[in-house]
Amino acid sequence: MSHKHILTIYIFCMMCLTGQVYGQNSRNAVSLVPKVGYIYPAGGERGTVVRVMIGGQMLRGAKDVHITGDGVTAKVLKIGRISQNIRGDQRLLIADKMITVQKQRMEEMGADAKPSKGMEKREAQIKRKLQQLEDKGELKNVKIPDHPLLFDIEDKSLRELKHIKEMLQFPRAKKQPNAQIANTLIVELKIEDDAPLGIRELRVATKSGLSNPIKYDISSFNEVTELEPNDDLAVVNEANLEELPAYELPIVLNGQIMPGDVDRFVFTAKQGQKLVVETQARKLIPYLADAVPGWFQATISIYDEDGNEVAFADEWRFNPDPLLHFTVPKSGEYEIEIRDAIYRGREDFVYRVKIGEYPYITHMYPLGGAIGSKTIVNVDGWNLKHQHVAINKHLYKDGIHRENAKGKNWEANDLTFVVDDVTEIRETANNNSIANSQRIVIDSSINGRIENVGDSDVFSFIGKKADKISVEVIARRLGSPIDSVVKIMTAEGEVLGWNDDYVTKVGHLHKDEIGVITHHADSYCSVELPEDGEYFVKIIDAQNKGGKEFGYRLYVRQTKPDFRLRATPSSIMLRPGGVVPIEIHVLRKDGFEGDINIALADKPSDFVIHGGFIPAGQEKVWMTVGLQGKGFSGYKNLKLIGTSIDVNERKIKHEIVAADEVMQAFLWRHLVPAENLLVMAQKVKLQRNLPKHSQSILSDGLVINKGEVAKLKLKMNKWQKDRISDAKIIHGIEGVEIAAINKTDTGLELTIDASDDTVVLGRDNMIIELIGTVESRKRKSSQQDGKAKPKTYQVSFGAIPAFAIEVTE
Amino acid sequence: MSKGKIERLSIMSRRQALKRSMLGLGTAGAVLAGKNDAVAQSKQLKAKAKSVIQIWMWGGPSHIDTFDPKPHAGYDYCGPLNETISTNADGVQLNASLPNLAKVADKFSIIRSMTHGINAHETASYRVQTGHTPGRLVYPCVGAVTSLFKGYDAGYKGIVPPYIVLTQPQGRFSEAGFLGSKYKPFATGGDPNTEVFAVEGIVAKGISDERQHQRRQLLRELDTLDDVMSGCEEFKRMNQCEEQAYELMFGDAKKLFDLRNENNDIRERYGRNTFGQSCLMARRLVEQGVPYITINYKGWDSHKMHFQSMSRKLPELDKGMAALLGDLSERGLLDSTIVWWGGEFGRSPKVLWDAPWNGGRSHYGKCFSAVVAGGGFQGGHIVGASDDKALTVADRPVYPEDLIGSMYELLGIDPDGVLPNPKGLDLKVMPENIDGMGRLREIM
Structure with missing residues (x-):
């Protein structure tokens, strides 16, 4: 028995009367949403006013620049194209x-x-x-x-x-055309004296949208920006130029590497100084979509006055950004050289090199602590006056955190650590075999270290038959160099499960919490215990290395299905009555398979969401976010939460982390976390003919049998109805198409067609974008019949709120 | 005099050391022992083709913008190249960007269901050109295998090497693989579209023949090592190579590579660009009986601004390839010459509109196209099919080994015969893919 579903969805679409592209994420050909590729220089000293160049695409009409955190304001001075032809x-x-x-x-x-x-x-x-x-x-x-x-x-x-x-x-x-970084803005940043140090996120706002975030670093050191030519300093100091100084330390050197480029600077240092030479390249721009390697792979070399190379680095442990600890052998001038490892370059090969005798923490132990309580960690590194740092004293949210290490009158680099709500255990000495293993309890977090080359740590626990036990190492994600391998064994040494590198990928999309690590060295495995008894967990380093820095947190727990959520993109623009699509990715852990409900974290809220439901087993969902009422002008963080009930009726709730899906080297994709999901909104003065935004979306969604069609009615005013001529599915079920669009008395009727053989069964959200034609008020087309007709443009009228669609047999 | 003697003795000492190491290397000559047996003993299939012209679309050409158009897939798939053109072969439509090829469609067949699923250049190039997946052995490509079975070891006596690349070697993989350097291609270098096609080692712009002879003479006078170690096999081979090289430089090969010997109308017909003139050069080489010619046609890796790139490349391809097929046919050479067009993969049917691609297409090994003509392949047919958006194979998946095995059969090379290798393993020339549907019998 066939049945057709006729649904009326009351949609009141707000759109821009001037016919400009509305809202974010229009899927119609090239997106007009601004994209930022780089900022240069990528940092500044507090207490200064700096001019920066931002390179990207669709930056014309940039009206504002948003920067996270306090103490920094921005002003757009100029827009241009860096690669324009000059006659x-x-x-x-x-x-x-x-x-x-x-x-x-x-x-x-x-x-x-x-x-x-x-x-x-x-x-x-x-x-x-x-x-x-x-x-x-x-x-x-x-x-x-x-x-x-x-x-x-x-x-x-x-x-x-x-x-x-x-x-x-x-x-x-030598240059390749790079449209994605051809637009440039010149922006003036005013950095207050007391602006907090560290990395910020900067976004460009145009009338078409809000860009992706780009990193900007606030430092307390004197900042220098390179001036070409500086490939060979012997020829640079020619007459009729201001003398190029030998820089005093501490200093931050800012530069851009072009194809084949090599940058050199001179600094003075005193004998015995223990200098930290820290490069930020990949830290600023973690991935390049169209380069191999998929980031700027910097190298640094230091030469003495006689031209001898006295130090070199092209990485630090597993991190591609080089880091050196250089003890100055003799007072005098030194040259530092920066380039790409394979002499590539272009405008977004931006670097910062910090040089100075400042505290730098290379590792800490343990690598985390319990929620809410102060944990004192031992720190080790260079130029440290303190061996201990307090972490997580104000943190009540579990997970991985990053903060600058600081004390009363000092501040060092950022530390990454994890905060949990489980029993904390510290490794005891000499637990390197089954015979002298350390007894632990299940559902604990063990802080340990592979202290020496060849070291192994063994822990034992008592388990029951049919217990599902998960063992997970969090180490690389916290900056530890350990490349862990874990084994779960019986007392007889039989291996029940083991793992070296645990990678979760869906196709080419990496689904991990950190987003910027490419060697997923942390381990995870899960087993079901065959009988009651004593079991052992062994951890070693796969590369047979060891040392004080080889710390880890080892979790031995009853398998507890859980999830984490990421929302992309991290920047959206909204107008009252309008919606934009966002994608929620699920990172499933310990076999979590359940449904997840998405909701706003703050209520009441200016925002409204639709389609916030991820069915069991699904990896992601597209949903929409809208702005209700009169809206607001400016920026707000949008906070979303995901909740579920597991098989044991346990409620799981997590905040959704904002992220951006970024490509690496033409192929791999990563979810790179951002500080927040930032919404830029603009109040629009309501006009008589503009419809009002409504929230009445059919709660049951649309159910349609494979092989059939359904009608979807949209209500809108005459002006919109006369101009909208096309509807496009931004997201939906594979094979389901919009077969026809017809006008009705109150708006439009779409025919949703699930009759094609390629239609798959299942449930998902559907998001439809409306496209139409508007006339330009200013521009005319060529005369026809003696009359100049207004020029017309195809524009997006925006998306309509997401609704659930299910195709059944 | 005594000083010279002492020097000579010193040299002798060094030479003795070299000799020892050379003798060690000399065993390399025995690596493919048995290859001549393999060539002699390989089953003699009836060969329809004498030569192969491989048009290698370096970087991976877009199948949806060429031989597998999908005009109804929408702008997100077709971009501006959303029209098709009928051809002189019933039922065969091409992208409207190929009007000249549409007029000669009865001469070629299109395989629309090529697949291997690999999206990396090096691995995919290896896969398509050898028919093997990467493993412990480095297999030779089609050109090297053809050179083995149809080249010098099989009695080829042409004035130029049996495996020629116009004009740059690809460099993504080793063409000769474990067969060794004897089966590597001779890459001409230079540009056939310039006034003088400066073929590397054969034609040097600005260097006269007399000067070349003088250079050779000087080299002979300086080469005293050869006199002392005249029995060394390695040196004998090197001398042989040198002889061949000089024969190329001063013999008929020089005339062969001189495109000024061609009628200007013919040159215009192919197109006055590197690709067009390479196609013309390939025809000339086929006339000389060269068994295998690869035209490495660069510039198809259009990740960014794809359609701007296609507006330049497609007319060039269309003109050159159509001229080649037509010219070969008119000269009665098409029946004995396989023309094989394709790249390491296709390109993503869905256009990547957003930055940094701005209307680009990425690699796509899941479903792509290849074209074969002549040498025993029937023209005017379509093998296999893709789905309505050219995303997946809808019918008759064709793996590289299916295509390569078919070409070997037509060349008279037994695909089930033994392929000599350094480990003495019982390897077949081109085993069939057990997951596939076998060789292209429907067009053979």
């Missing part, structure tokens, strides 16, 4: 201008700098050519281009002018 006549104007500014700077320098004969000759040549063009009338509408590098050129120093010249003249043949 010959424009180059002449630029050259003329640059020579004028150069002469001014030289005059200011006094007797130290005089224009050379070559420069005078060149200036005369340029003026002659410009005159020729003017005489021909070819200079009339020619201007110096709006190039980001030429911004405020009158204020540039001689070295800066030379840098600009080098960058503008960089061989085009």
